[in-house]
Amino acid sequence: MKPVTEPILCAAASAFDFGGPMVCDSHHYGEGHINDTFVVWRADHTKRFILQRINTDTFTDPAGLMENICGVTRHLRAKIQAEGGDPGRECLNVIPTLSGASYYIDTEGNAWRAYDFVENTVCLQQVGCEADFRTVAETLGKFQNQLADYPASTLHETIARFHDTPNRYANFEKALAADALGRAKTIAPEIAFIHARKKDCHVLLDQLAAGEIPLRVTHNDTKINNVLLDEATGKGICVIDLDTVMPGLSAYDFGDSIRTGANDCAEDEPDQSRVHFDLHLYEVFAKGYLSTAGSTMHTAEKRSLAWGAKLMTLECGIRFLTDYLEGDHYFHIARPNHNLDRARTQFTLVRQMEDVFDQMLEIVCPDNH
Numbered sequence: 001m002k003p004v005t006e007p008i009l010c011a012a013a014s015a016f017d018f019g020g021p022m023v024c025d026s027h028h029y030g031e032g033h034i035n036d037t038f039v040v041w042r043a044d045h046t047k048r049f050i051l052q053r054i055n056t057d058t059f060t061d062p063a064g065l066m067e068n069i070c071g072v073t074r075h076l077r078a079k080i081q082a083e084g085g086d087p088g089r090e091c092l093n094v095i096p097t098l099s100g101a102s103y104y105i106d107t108e109g110n111a112w113r114a115y116d117f118v119e120n121t122v123c124l125q126q127v128g129c130e131a132d133f134r135t136v137a138e139t140l141g142k143f144q145n146q147l148a149d150y151p152a153s154t155l156h157e158t159i160a161r162f163h164d165t166p167n168r169y170a171n172f173e174k175a176l177a178a179d180a181l182g183r184a185k186t187i188a189p190e191i192a193f194i195h196a197r198k199k200d201c202h203v204l205l206d207q208l209a210a211g212e213i214p215l216r217v218t219h220n221d222t223k224i225n226n227v228l229l230d231e232a233t234g235k236g237i238c239v240i241d242l243d244t245v246m247p248g249l250s251a252y253d254f255g256d257s258i259r260t261g262a263n264d265c266a267e268d269e270p271d272q273s274r275v276h277f278d279l280h281l282y283e284v285f286a287k288g289y290l291s292t293a294g295s296t297m298h299t300a301e302k303r304s305l306a307w308g309a310k311l312m313t314l315e316c317g318i319r320f321l322t323d324y325l326e327g328d329h330y331f332h333i334a335r336p337n338h339n340l341d342r343a344r345t346q347f348t349l350v351r352q353m354e355d356v357f358d359q360m361l362e363i364v365c366p367d368n369h
């Protein structure tokens, strides 16, 4: 994607029904790896909004994507209302364009969308205290319940085979064979690490195919920074980044939060001696998640959560390393070897999870692991 210039950003801002003239700040906001996120203010500074350029290299069907988001947010709003919550704050609100559409295509062909800014919230890049991590877990479990009766067949598959781990493995093999930038020679240990876990990649999809675990409507990108918490009270407020809400497994949502939260390091920590998987934080998250989403889960699905933690971490590492081999065109990077550092961190976490995997199973499924 070409960089976003100030004129392009301002032209996009003027296409939406923000209720008045706007001022734009062309600095990126937040720490997402995929879309280009900006904050725009009404000129009188009474209200701000999120304006995002959708990454159409990643999401090639912005119409289908926005149809999903409008449908899902409508559904969530009704649930929140029925539960006595505040739908204005607890759910993303899509701002229409001046012509009433859910997204805007600019003169360069970029796709844009806008949301109300959810004020007085924080999102965690790392877990500071375990109470917050438990809240993220409860909020995601509640989100899953609220989508339990969403008509899954109406959802567009916004990224094909998103959590198909064997397919991610196959894509890695292709990137390795092509070795477009001659980088493979520097990553022999990481390549061996992935190859040794080829069979593991199949575990969750095999369980699904065997009918042992259910397909649900899931978020699929439950990095902890995709949950907003109240700045003052720490209460769980809003699940954001709904681009990948699609049919999936609860293991995916559980797993990606464990990957990003149950440790004491950044996702891109370059010093592997500072990477520690934290079994206690895993347990904290598991208890929170099961307290809201667990009542509809049978034994096999609970067991699958531990596999989700390991496989989402392995899969993400495989994706980072694939992007490294292909020239860093998928994930935003801020330095050379950024994707390599990210991949190594994921593999360190996977190795540490393997050392305590029996305990991980016991925690999510104490009766029958």
Ligand code: ADP
Binding pocket: 029, 030, 031, 032, 033, 034, 035, 036, 037, 050, 092, 115, 116, 117, 118, 119, 123, 225, 226, 240, 241, 242, 243
């Ligand atoms: P990406 O897909 O690139 O991760 P996100 O939709 O997650 O993009 O947005 C990136 C960041 O912007 C989030 O991590 C959060 O900090 C912030 N953000 C996104 N939407 C909102 C919102 N409606 N209100 C407040 N902050 C938001």
Ligand code: GN1
Binding pocket: 031, 032, 033, 034, 035, 058, 221, 223, 226, 241, 243, 244, 256, 267, 316
């Ligand atoms: C991306 O969009 P963001 O930054 O929340 C990616 C996730 C990865 C994550 C790794 C659509 O998430 O799948 O797990 O980076 N999202 C997409 O940090 O590919």
Ligand code: MG
Binding pocket: 032, 033, 225, 226, 241
């Ligand atoms: Mg995000």
